[in-house]
Amino acid sequence: AGGTGAGGAAGPATGTNGKKPPATPAGAGNAKPPATTPAKKPPAVPGKKAPATNTPSKSGPAAKPPAPVAATYAHLIGPGCDTPGFAAGGRYDSKGKDRWRGSRGSTTGYGCSGFYFSVPMSDRSSDDSWAQWKFTTGKVTKGVCAVQVYIPNVKNITYVGGNPAYYTVYRAFTQKSSNVLGTFSLNQTAHLGGWVNAGSYRISGGKISVVLGNRGSDSGNRHAAAAPVRVNCTAS
Numbered sequence: 001a002g003g004t005g006a007g008g009a010a011g012p013a014t015g016t017n018g019k020k021p022p023a024t025p026a027g028a029g030n031a032k033p034p035a036t037t038p039a040k041k042p043p044a045v046p047g048k049k050a051p052a053t054n055t056p057s058k059s060g061p062a063a064k065p066p067a068p069v070a071a072t073y074a075h076l077i078g079p080g081c082d083t084p085g086f087a088a089g090g091r092y093d094s095k096g097k098d099r100w101r102g103s104r105g106s107t108t109g110y111g112c113s114g115f116y117f118s119v120p121m122s123d124r125s126s127d128d129s130w131a132q133w134k135f136t137t138g139k140v141t142k143g144v145c146a147v148q149v150y151i152p153n154v155k156n157i158t159y160v161g162g163n164p165a166y167y168t169v170y171r172a173f174t175q176k177s178s179n180v181l182g183t184f185s186l187n188q189t190a191h192l193g194g195w196v197n198a199g200s201y202r203i204s205g206g207k208i209s210v211v212l213g214n215r216g217s218d219s220g221n222r223h224a225a226a227a228p229v230r231v232n233c234t235a236s
Contacts, residue, residue: 003224023180071139071235078090078133078150079230080106080115080119088226090129090214099129104153116152119214120161127166127213131226134173134209137233141206145233146197149177149186151212152225153193162188162224166216169201170209181208203233 005030014216034163054100077085079102091100106116122128137145147169152161172179181201201208 073138073140073233076230081112086130098154105152116227121218123218133229143235160225161222165224
């Protein structure tokens with residue numbers, strides 16, 4: 001009694017602890033894994049920069065084109081030079097005699113021969129003779145022109161003796177007061193054999209001219225030298 005016989009029915013299977021194993025829930029074999037959440041950025045730490053993030057780089061502003069180069073004009077005019085633009089007034093007396101002297105001792109640069117004129121001083125406060133240098137300034141229709149005059153290297157006041165020699169700068173070729181840009185004077189005997197800076201003048205019509213007058217003392221038969229003049233202009 002209490003035991004099982006050899007021919008007795010088998011009892012239900014039991015585990016090692018004598019209990020049944022837990023039942024498997026229905027559908028457990030098709031269960032989905034738990035959903036994952038995206039990793040969060042680490043929090044910023046005070047005193048440290050936040051981790052760099054990949055952001056699209058922005059292109060800088062486009063480079064500015066170079067500024068245009070200003071037009072320039074440089075030219076020399078004078079007696080003894082193969083450059084048209086020299087003019088004279090009051091050169092001949094009432095009898096047709098030439099009052100001016102032609103001589104040498106001026107610049108031989110720029111293809112010039114060294115020739116220049118000597119203009120007799122009027123011995124008055126007004127001019128009765130003049131020399132003029134006329135420049136048409138090419139592409140520089142508006143701008144500033146620096147003027148230089150050459151003084152021949154001749155130590156004789158009857159040839160180079162303007163002291164002072166008076167010059168007027170005009171915005172045109174017509175010698176009238178409304179065209180005057182400025183005036184200058186210089187002692188020619190103190191600047192023998194060189195170029196003298198005579199100032200800068202603003203033009204607006206593509207022209208500039210320089211006029212040497214002959215007013216002043218003729219003591220000792222003084223003459224003012226009319227030699228080459230040059231200008232250097234820049235548009236502005």
